[in-house]
Amino acid sequence: xxxxxxxxxxxxLSFQNLMMVMIGCxxxxxxxxxxxxxxxxxxxxxxxxxxxxxxxTGLILMAGVYYGAVFGGSTSSILINAPxxxxxxxxxxxxxxxxQQGKAGKALAIAAYSSxxxxxxxxxxxxxxxxxxxKVSLSFRSPDYFGLMILGLTAVAAFSSKGNxxxxxxxCILGLxxxxxxxDTLSDIPRFTFNTMNLSDGISFVLVVMATFAMSExxxxxxxxxxxxxxxxxxxxxxLGSIRVSKEETKQMAATIPRxxxxxxxxxxxxxxxxxxxxxxxxxxxxxxxxxxxxxxxGKGSVQGLSAPETANNAACSGSFVPLLTLGIPxxxxxxxxxxxxxxFGIQPGPRLYETNPDIFWSVIMSMYIxxxxxxxxxxxxxxxxxxxxxxxxxxxxxMILFFSVTGIYLMSFxxxxxxxxxxxAVVATILRLYDFPMPPLILAFVLGGLMEENLRxxxxxxxxxxxxxxxxxxxxxxxxxxxxxxFWQIFSSYKxxxx
Amino acid sequence: xxxxxxxxxxxxFFILSAFYLYTAHQIQVFAFDEGAPFNAKTFPIYLGxxxxxxxxxxxxxxxxxxxxxxxxxxxxxxxxxxxxxxIVYGATILKVGFFLSTSLFLVxxxxxxxxxxxxxxxxxxxxxxxIFMYLLHGVLAVYLRDPLLKYIGIMG
Numbered sequence: 184x185x186x187x188x189x190x191x192x193x194x195x196l197s198f199q200n201l202m203m204v205m206i207g208c209x210x211x212x213x214x215x216x217x218x219x220x221x222x223x224x225x226x227x228x229x230x231x232x233x234x235x236x237x238x239x240t241g242l243i244l245m246a247g248v249y250y251g252a253v254f255g256g257s258t259s260s261i262l263i264n265a266p267x268x269x270x271x272x273x274x275x276x277x278x279x280x281x282x283q284q285g286k287a288g289k290a291l292a293i294a295a296y297s298s299x300x301x302x303x304x305x306x307x308x309x310x311x312x313x314x315x316x317x318k319v320s321l322s323f324r325s326p327d328y329f330g331l332m333i334l335g336l337t338a339v340a341a342f343s344s345k346g347n348x349x350x351x352x353x354x355c356i357l358g359l360x361x362x363x364x365x366x367d368t369l370s371d372i373p374r375f376t377f378n379t380m381n382l383s384d385g386i387s388f389v390l391v392v393m394a395t396f397a398m399s400e401x402x403x404x405x406x407x408x409x410x411x412x413x414x415x416x417x418x419x420x421x422x423l424g425s426i427r428v429s430k431e432e433t434k435q436m437a438a439t440i441p442r443x444x445x446x447x448x449x450x451x452x453x454x455x456x457x458x459x460x461x462x463x464x465x466x467x468x469x470x471x472x473x474x475x476x477x478x479x480x481x482g483k484g485s486v487q488g489l490s491a492p493e494t495a496n497n498a499a500c501s502g503s504f505v506p507l508l509t510l511g512i513p514x515x516x517x518x519x520x521x522x523x524x525x526x527x528f529g530i531q532p533g534p535r536l537y538e539t540n541p542d543i544f545w546s547v548i549m550s551m552y553i554x555x556x557x558x559x560x561x562x563x564x565x566x567x568x569x570x571x572x573x574x575x576x577x578x579x580x581x582x583m584i585l586f587f588s589v590t591g592i593y594l595m596s597f598x599x600x601x602x603x604x605x606x607x608x609a610v611v612a613t614i615l616r617l618y619d620f621p622m623p624p625l626i627l628a629f630v631l632g633g634l635m636e637e638n639l640r641x642x643x644x645x646x647x648x649x650x651x652x653x654x655x656x657x658x659x660x661x662x663x664x665x666x667x668x669x670x671f672w673q674i675f676s677s678y679k680x681x682x683x
Numbered sequence: 684x685x686x687x688x689x690x691x692x693x694x695x696f697f698i699l700s701a702f703y704l705y706t707a708h709q710i711q712v713f714a715f716d717e718g719a720p721f722n723a724k725t726f727p728i729y730l731g732x733x734x735x736x737x738x739x740x741x742x743x744x745x746x747x748x749x750x751x752x753x754x755x756x757x758x759x760x761x762x763x764x765x766x767x768x769x770i771v772y773g774a775t776i777l778k779v780g781f782f783l784s785t786s787l788f789l790v791x792x793x794x795x796x797x798x799x800x801x802x803x804x805x806x807x808x809x810x811x812x813x814i815f816m817y818l819l820h821g822v823l824a825v826y827l828r829d830p831l832l833k834y835i836g837i838m839g
Contacts, residue, residue, distance in 0.1 A: 353693070353696055353734070353737050353738055356730060360700075360703055360727075360734065369723075370713060370723050372711065372712060374723060375706055375727075402765070405758055405796070407756075408756065408758045578797055579798065582793055586788065589769065589773065589776075590785070594819070599774060599777055602772075602776070603773055615692070618688055618689050618692055618750050619750050639725075640725075640726075643720045643721040644721055647720060
């Protein structure tokens with residue numbers, strides 16, 4: 184493992200990769216700060232650029248963007264009470280009241296230190312867990328993988344959209360349908376191409392991500408008439424106050440950070456749970472842990488109330504890399520986008536990645552940590568300046584997002600058809616978003632579609648067409664039981680809420 | 684059963700799944716693959732059924748959290764104008780070239796969204812695209828087709 188860490192450090196600390204981490208963190212912070220635009224959009228916008236680099240550099244850039252966007256999301260939560268991503272909603276509970284009290288700088292500093300600490304602790308867990316799990320997952324067979332993929336989709340559908348399980352499942356199916364367009368991988372038979380050459384290679388992953396996230400988010404902002412810059416005017420972005428944290432506050436954070444990190448990491452590893460659930464659970468858990476007088480401060484600018492969700496959401500981000508790197512199965516929408524990018528580089532994440540591409544495996548882990556250090560050193564002092572980006576009027580912001588989306592696809596295909604297809608998907612996604620149809624399950628399903636079909640093919644061929652492969656092995660049975668439990672729990676909770 | 688927009692979307696999804704299932708059955712597989720446990724149409728067929736199942740459930744079951752979007756609060760005009768601008772942009776980018784089509788797309792988009800400060804509109808369109816093109820074409824060596832600039836002699 185030490186050798187691997189050194190390989191990772193060597194790759195991550197090369198001049199080019201260090202620059203990429205810095206650029207990624209900076210760009211991610213700016214994009215993540217804009218309300219409505221989260222890490223998925225930030226990464227999606229970066230994908231066409233990363234294809235110009237080698238896989239390790241491209242992934243390092245994306246990891247930087249990821250952490251930058253999460254940090255940026257916290258900034259908009261604290262400063263304008265407009266969380267850039269669901270994972271930072273809990274941050275605004277105490278962060279925004281603190282900013283209203285004239286302690287915006289302090290709130291940002293607490294968020295940054297907590298994120299850094301949460302990220303550091305979970306990076307250590309990741310270092311330990313990933314190689315061990317890689318070895319265990321070598322014993323997984325096609326039926327187990329097929330089951331795990333269904334489990335991932337079901338869990339994302341169940342957890343990512345509370346009360347919208349059926350809508351999320353419909354989005355999963357839509358994602359799988361989109362993934363099935365193009366030539367069949369084994370027989371080269373065209374499917375759903377409608378005799379169009381443009382569809383014979385299938386629909387590009389970048390196109391779907393850009394359309395369902397960057398573009399449809401921009402269109403949703405317009406159609407709903409949200410103007411982030413209006414919210415930014417409510418609080419002075421030029422005077423954020425001191426960023427110094429007192430001894431007493433440090434003491435309070437010291438108690439909160441370890442427990443929130445552990446909780447965040449564990450939640451992050453679970454498929455579908457992710458940063459949002461981790462941050463809410465950590466907030467709730469912290470509220471139960473503190474003394475009564477401190478409990479009353481929650482929601483009014485409590486240090487622990489701000490530190491807990493920030494620590495947990497960052498820890499969950501690292502945790503979500505465990506299933507991606509070890510099993511090749513993303514546990515969240517963001518890691519699904521990263522899996523798509525990895526496949527674009529010709530790299531198949533999974534247990535063998537640890538052996539076949541140790542430089543990539545370890546450099547991603549190490550660069551994640553370096554990214555956090557960069558965020559702390561570079562972004563915290565720059566926050567008063569970066570925060571002014573929140574005041575950029577949407578009249579400029581939206582066309583820029585649309586321009587980058589269209590250009591991203593144009594540069595990849597030099598084809599009008601892809602641009603029209605992207606606009607079409609973006610319009611449909613915007614309508615679906617208006618009615619609360621979640622997009623992360625669609626992306627996760629789109630990325631997993633090919634792998635799922637491949638594993639089902641192998642399983643059915645091995646079992647000679649019998650579905651008994653679902654209960655032949657104890658591991659597969661366990662996975663299937665978990666899936667059934669999630670589905671029944673969803674149905675039961677829906678029934679309960681309807682009765683109320 | 685109360686009909687609302689979510690039910691209508693679910694119904695459309697049901698029809699889409701049915702069409703998908705029909706198309707999946709039409710996929711031509713090799714003769715030796717016809718009776719195989721798995722061929723090119725197996726997975727799509729399951730997907731078609733799954734899509735019909737979930738959308739069917741959504742249509743039939745009562746809504747847990749009914750959502751109705753009030754159309755009076757939605758900015759349809761701006762959104763449609765912007766989508767049309769994007770379509771025109773997509774249609775002209777190859778023929779007119781990247782520089783002019785992108786710059787005009789940005790100018791019109793800023794204008795449609797309500798920007799009237801022409802100084803900023805101009806700065807963040809033509810010079811911005813020129814710098815972007817220089818970075819892509821000149822620095823990163825990414826090919827950008829531009830018949831107009833080629834005709835003028837600016838691009839090789």
